[in-house]
Amino acid sequence: FxxxxxxxxxxxxxxxxxxxxxxxxxxxxxxAPDDVEVKVREHILQDFENFLRCQVPGAKLVLFGSSKNGFGFKQSDLDICMTLEGLDTAEGLDSMAVIESLTKALRKHHGLRNILPITTAKVPIVKFYHTKTGLEGDISLYNTLALHNTELLASYAxxxxxxxxxxxxxxxxxxxxxxxxxxxxxxxxxxxxxxxxxxxxxxxxxxxxxxxxxxxxxxxxxxxxxxxxxxxxxxxxxxxxxxxxxxxxxxxxxxxxxxxxxxxxxxxxxxxxxxxxxxxxxxxxxxxxxxxxxxxxxxxxxxxxxxxxxxxxxxxxxxxxxxxxxxxxxxxxxxxxxxxxxxxxxxx
Ligand code: ATP
Ligand code: MG
The missing domain is CATH 1.10.1410.10 (Poly(a)-polymerase, middle domain)
Incomplete structure (x- = not known):
């Protein structure tokens, strides 16, 4: 510059x-997305959580990023953070093993395609494509700071x-x-x-x-x-x-x-x-x-x-x-x- x-x-x-x-x-x-589009995102999240809970016990999902910070587009990706009930931090968690079981579980979901784990990134994620809506997204583990910066941006918005x-x-x-x-x-x-x-x-x-x-x-x-x-x-x-x-x-x-x-x-x-x-x-x-x-x-x-x-x-x-x-x-x-x-x- x-x-x-x-x-x-x-x-x-x-x-x-x-x-x-x-x-x-x-x-x-x-x-800007309308109310229905916002609700669709929450609905997908709930569906994932119900589905995952049978395969990964205690899995909890929250939306973050532009689905929640007030600056989302109709076609913005779905940023989802996963935590496990009773475990406050990722300390001591075998992230790779969780990513592996998450990948396996998501591959069984009929509404999803192109499930791809990415373990080389700073925060390991599993990417997916949601067929019905055409939305892409990813699930990350204990991306706690991102949840806080989402809330900060939402407050400014x-x-x-x-x-x-x-x-x-x-x-x-x-x-x-x-x-x-x-x-x-x-x-x-x-x-x-x-x-x-x-x-x-x-x-x-x-x-x-x-x-x-x-x-x-x-x-x-x-x-x-x-x-x-x-x-x-x-x-x-x-x-x-x-x-x-x-x-x-x-x-x-x-x-x-x-x-x-x-x-x-x-x-x-x-x-x-x-x-x-x-x-x-x-x-x-x-x-x-x-x-x-x-x-x-x-x-x-x-x-x-x-x-x-x-x-x-x-x-x-x-x-x-x-x-x-x-x-x-x-x-x-x-x-x-x-x-x-x-x-x-x-x-x-
Ligand atoms: P978009 O509408 O383009 O998806 P977004 O804000 O959701 O906008 P993403 O790239 O999907 O952008 O990132 C999702 C969220 O992850 C961001 O809102 C932010 O909370 C967090 N994030 C993304 N990139 C970084 C980064 N480099 N450092 C810290 N947090 C980040
Ligand atoms: Mg995003």
Whole structure:
């Protein structure tokens, strides 16, 4: 992410900001799942759990990821976490043996195809394809931190509808520009969501607070999971009492989307600063010893985890170019946008 010369943009017009806003809102309406689709996911989960319980005693399943964090697409994968009743952590668990019995069990399920265990990943998983819905998914074991970051993202999504809309716009942008697939060397959608949240925290006035820095009482509580502090402020109903900037930001989603593109192309210094949503004060790549990375995005709980660590120089520059092009496209007033996606589903 080297500094590049940016072309000056023509003056923004009120009409164009309005159009931008409509495009963002339309994107959200087009891609957000409806109530039935949400229920279908819960139904599949329940069916799996009932089925698995006969084969893997004590198996408990929970949905996480975008099925639960408020930024799900109709065709998003099903992220499922499995735990065993009576066993709080994976310590002492023979994960490989459990993955093996889980694979065997899932292969007996008539509604599933392409059951594939992946044991080389950081978190071992079993992938599957659900024939009836065409949904792909995976089951991981004791992916506890992911359950917490799902809840954190869901809390931010619940604070303001603009958070939700912008995260959808960002995810669509990443998919359309082909920069949103971590398994192919780019960034995960989780990483893009963190980029949006960071921008919204740093905006002046901010759209969202830093929930991990907020607490009620004298001292910030520490809740440890897998050795990491997962505390964050959960009493959202009373957010206005504890966050003085509540509802101070009145910008439209269109303004914020263009603001985000400007922020990451004109203001933010990728070389020196870490994208970090757990604190308001800037965090330097120097402090983290992440200076050799092209892009640093700190996981909000697992602080040793840089979501940008896997980016090659080429990919990092490809991503930055996508942002620079978007800044020009969304920053140049035109009377209407061409229909970018004719068939909404083909991208997902
Ligand atoms: P999508 O709609 O693209 O599926 P998603 O948020 O579900 O979005 P996934 O890649 O399916 O993204 O990841 C599922 C969940 O796993 C994420 O929401 C997040 O909670 C967790 N996760 C994914 N990648 C990481 C990562 N690199 N580090 C920590 N947690 C991650
Ligand atoms: Mg997912």
């Amino acid at each position: 080297r500094r590049v010369e940016l072309e000056p943009l023509p003056h923004m017009t009120l009409d164009f900001v309005k159009l931008l806003n409509e495009v963002c809102e339309q994107c959200y309406r087009d891609f 619940a604070i303001d509808i603009r958070v939700k809309i912008l995260c959808y716009v960002m995810k669509v942008f990443a998919k359309v520009c082909d920069i949103g697939d971590a398994s192919r060397g780019s960034l995960s959608s989780y990483a893009y969501t963190l980029m949006v949240l960071y921008f919204l925290q740093q905006r002046s006035p901010p759209v969202i607070p830093v929930l991990q820095e907020m607490y009620v009482g004298e001292k910030k509580p520490v809740v440890l999971v897998d050795g990491w502090d997962v505390h964050f402020f959960k009493d959202l109903k009373n957010l206005h009492k504890y966050w003085p900037e509540y509802k101070k930001n009145k910008e439209s989603v269109g303004q914020l989307w263009f603001g985000l593109l400007q922020f990451y192309t004109e203001t933010f210094n990728f070389k020196e600063t870490v994208i970090c949503i757990r604190r308001k004060e800037p965090l330097t790549t120097f402090k983290k010893q992440w200076t050799s990375k092209h892009l640093a995005i700190e996981d909000p709980f697992d602080l040793s985890h840089n979501l940008g660590a896997g980016l090659s120089r080429r990919m990092a520059s490809f991503i930055l170019k996508a942002f620079i092009n978007a800044r020009t496209v969304f920053g140049t007033p035109v009377r209407c946008f061409p229909p970018e996606y004719s068939n909404k589903m083909e991208y997902f």
